[in-house]
Amino acid sequence: MRLSPFGPLDRWRAPAPSPERVGWLRSATFAHRGLHGVGGEGPIENSPTAFADAIARGLGIECDVQRSADGQAMVFHDWTLERLTAATGPVVEKSAEELGSLRLGKSADTIFTLPQLLDLVGGRVPLLIEIKSRRDVRFAPLCLAVRSALEGYRGPVAVMSFDPRVCAWFARHNAHIVRGLVVTEEGHRGRAGRLRRQLSLWAARPDFLAYDVRDLPSRFAAAQRKRGLPLLTWTVRSPELAARAALHADAPIAEGAGIR
Template sequence: MLFAAIDQWRAPAPPAGKVAWLKGQVYAHRGLHGHGVAENSPAAFAGAIARGLGIECDVQRSGDGQAVVFHDWELDRLTGDTGAVGDLSAAQLGKIVLTGGDDTIPTLGATLAQVRGQVPILIEVKSRRDRRIHALCLAVRRVLEGYRGHHAVMSFDPRVSRWFARHSPQTVRGLVVTEEGARTLSGSARRHLALWHARPDFLAYDIRDLPSAFPEAQRQRGLPVLTWTVRSAELAERAAVYADAAIAEGGGIG
C-alpha cells in the first residue's frame, strides 16, 4: 500500500488520451529485419510500414551531436567497419553500409521522414550511466519538433524519461524495465525508485518477467505496459494477456 501511494504521488498516470495510441499495436523490433534485411535499416522500416506494423528503433548520439539510428555502441557486429559509433559524425556514419544489404546508417531525421506518420514509432534512447544525458536527449527532441505522427521515446535509463518530463512534457515517454530475476523486496524497491525518478507515461517490460506484480499494478492505475522482445507465438499469447502491446520480431509477429 505504501508503494502504491507513493507511485501515484511521484509518478502519476498520464491522461488516457495521451497514451491510448500505444495500445493494441504490434511494433516491429528494430524494424522488420531478417532474411537479408539489416536491423534498424530503412529497408526494415519499409517492411514494417508495408505490413502496417509499428516500429521500434534505437537511437544514440553521433560524434557531431546528431541522433542516429543504431543499436550497438560499436560498429563491429552490424557493419564491416570497427570502432565506436560516437567517434564518427552522422555524415561519416551515413556512408557505412549495414551488413546484409545496401542500406547505410540512417539519422533519426531521415527515419522520421521515411515513416511520415504512417505507423507509430517507439524511439529507444541508448544511454550510459557514466555519461550525461542532456545533449543526447536534446538531439532527439530537436528532431522530433514538428513531427506529427504518433511517437514516443523510451529508455532503460530513468534519467531520459525524467529529462523529457521536464523539457518536453508533451512527448510520450517510457521506462524500459527488466527484472533480471530480482523479485525480492530490494528488487521491487529499485523498480519503484526508477519509476519515481523517471515519471514515465508507460512501461516497456521484459516479456520474460511477465506476469509480474509491478507492471500489473502500474497498468491498473493507467500506465500502458508494452512488452519486449516477443519472438514466438507462445510469447505473443502471453503478451496479449499481460501487456497492452508487443514489441516483436520473427515468430512473434505472425
Template structure:
C-alpha cells in the same frame, strides 16, 4: 512512522497519463528494430518499410554521434553490423552516414532521416540508448528530430534519466521506462524499479516478456500506464502478452 505504501508514492511521483495521451500504444503490434531477418537488417530503412507495409508500428534505437546527433543504430559499437570497428560515439553523424549496414547498400541514418521515411504512417517507439548519468545532449537531439513530426511517437529508455529529461524539457513527448527484472527480482530490485519509475515519470512501461506476469507491471497497468512487452518471439510470448500487457514488441514472421 510507517512508510507510505508504494502505490501512494507511485501516484505522487509518477502520475498516470491521460488516457488519450497513450491510446496509440494499445492494441498495436510494434516491429522490434523494424521487420528484420534474412536480407532485411535491423534498424534499416528496408526493415522499417517492411514494417509499414504490414501495418506494424516501429520500435527503433538511437545512439549519440560524436557531434551530438541521434543516429539510428542499436549497438554501442559498429562491429556487429558494419565493416567498421569502434564506438558509434567516436564518429560524427556525417561519418556514420557513409558506413554501410551489413553489405545492404544502405547506410546508417539519423533519426530525422528515418522519421522522414516513416512519414507519420505508423506509430514509432524511439529507444534512447544511453549509459550516461546525464544524457542531455542525446535527449536534446531526439527532441529536435521530433520537432514538427506529426505522427504518433514516444521515447523510452532503460535509463530513467532520459524520461526525467523529457519530463522537464519536452513534457508533451510521451515517455516510457524499459524494464527487465533479470537477476533483480527480490525486494531491493522492487525498490529500484519504483525509484526508476519515479525518476522517469513514465507514461508507460516496456517490459521484458520473460518477467510477465509481474506484480510491478500489473500495478502500473491497473492505474493507467500501458505495458508493452519485448521481445515477443513465440506463441507462448504472444499468449503472455495477450493477458498481461497491452501490445507486443515482436520479432515474428
C-alpha cells in the same frame, strides 16, 4: 495477484497519463528494430528496408538511437560498429556523415539519422524511439538531438529508455512528448530489485512501461497497468511469448515468429 502497496506514492510521484495521451500505444504491434530478418536472412535490424517493410505491413516501429560525434541522433543499437558494419570503434567517435556512409551488413542500406527515419515514417505508423544510455556517458546531448529531430513531427511517437534519467529529462524539458521506462527484472528479483523499480518509476515519471516479456506476469507491472500506464512488452519472439503478451500486456514489441 497482489498489487503494489505503493499505490498512493505512485499516484503522487508518477501520476498516470490521460487516456487520450497514450491510447495509441495500446493499438499497435511494434516491429522490434523494424521488420528485420532473423538468423542472417532478410533485412538488417534498424535499417531503412526493415522500417519500410514494417510500414508496408501496417506495423508500428521500435528503433534505437545513439549519438554521433557531431551530436546527431543516429538509428543504431550497438555502442560499437563491429557487429553490423565493416567499421570498428564506438559510434560516438564518428560524425553523422561518416556513419551515414557505412553499409549495414552486406546490404545496400546505410545507417539512418533519426530525421531520415521520421521522414520515411511520416506519421503513417506509431513509432517508439529507444534512447541508449550508459552511466559513464552523458545522456543529455542525445536527448537534445532527439528533441530537435521531433520538433514539428506529426504522428504518434514516444521516447523510452532503461535509464530513468532520460525519462525525467523529457518530463522536465519536453513534457508533451510521450515517454516510457524500459524495465527488466533479470538479476533484480529480490527485495532490493523491487525497491529499485519503485525508485526508478518515481524518478522517471513515465507515461508507459516497456517490460521484459520474460518477467510477465509481474506484480509491479500489473500494478502500474491497473492504474493507467500502458504496458508494452519486449522482445516477443515466439507464438508462446505472443500469447503471454496478449494475456498480460497491452501491446507487443515483437520480431520473427512473435509477429502475428
